[in-house]
Amino acid sequence: MTIQENYIQVKNQIPEAVQLVAVSKTHPVEKIRQIYDAGQKIFGENKVQELLSKYENLPSDIEWHLIGHLQTNKVKYIAPFIHTIQSVDSEKLLAEINKQAQLHGRTITVLLQIKIAEEDTKFGMTFEDCDALLEKLAQGDFPHVAIRGLMGMASFVEDETQIEREFTTLKKYFDQKKKDHPLQYLSMGMSGDYPLAISCGSNSVRIGSAIFGERNYTK
Numbered sequence: 001m002t003i004q005e006n007y008i009q010v011k012n013q014i015p016e017a018v019q020l021v022a023v024s025k026t027h028p029v030e031k032i033r034q035i036y037d038a039g040q041k042i043f044g045e046n047k048v049q050e051l052l053s054k055y056e057n058l059p060s061d062i063e064w065h066l067i068g069h070l071q072t073n074k075v076k077y078i079a080p081f082i083h084t085i086q087s088v089d090s091e092k093l094l095a096e097i098n099k100q101a102q103l104h105g106r107t108i109t110v111l112l113q114i115k116i117a118e119e120d121t122k123f124g125m126t127f128e129d130c131d132a133l134l135e136k137l138a139q140g141d142f143p144h145v146a147i148r149g150l151m152g153m154a155s156f157v158e159d160e161t162q163i164e165r166e167f168t169t170l171k172k173y174f175d176q177k178k179k180d181h182p183l184q185y186l187s188m189g190m191s192g193d194y195p196l197a198i199s200c201g202s203n204s205v206r207i208g209s210a211i212f213g214e215r216n217y218t219k
């Protein structure tokens, strides 16, 4: 199958109301353009340097999402154009995003990343830290940041009941917080687990290899 055929197949498996972020990390500009030409406008990258070179070489109507761990000192490079930062995992990072957005006369959309995986390799905040940050956002402490949702990554395990438990825990928290905060997106699900994530309530999925094929990190 071509990557465009992969893309159509993934699109057909996702309900209309679920946002698709095509995760293009490690893949070249030419491949991204093929998916763009097939109609995709939202792409996700996890490294600032790589994102910058792709941003410069691809159409300007692409909505770029940063989905990987972001160091505070690198926010300034992406602040002029980034649409959404899905991986906000500390108040320090949020404050820097707010500052850089203000410098560029912009508002940057953010999702707060919560650690739901039981394994300890993933970034993300605890529910308690997230509670505190949502309160500060509601008080208007970060006027150049638009909080729009939550992001979580499940454990990389075979055990579907564990993955389902992790997704469901985040969905419950999301529903509870949505009552008082402007949370629209619940970003859960990748190539290996997106049907399960959607059935657990995700409305935004981040899909890389199911569209672009396996990543080759040695290149």
Ligand SMILES: *Cc1c(COP(=O)(O)O)cnc(C)c1O
Residues within 6 Å of the ligand: 023, 025, 046, 067, 068, 153, 189, 190, 191, 192, 206, 207, 208, 209, 210
């Ligand atoms: C790489 C990555 C994805 C996509 O992974 P696939 O398994 O290739 O779909 C999704 N979310 C995050 C945060 C990632 O780093």
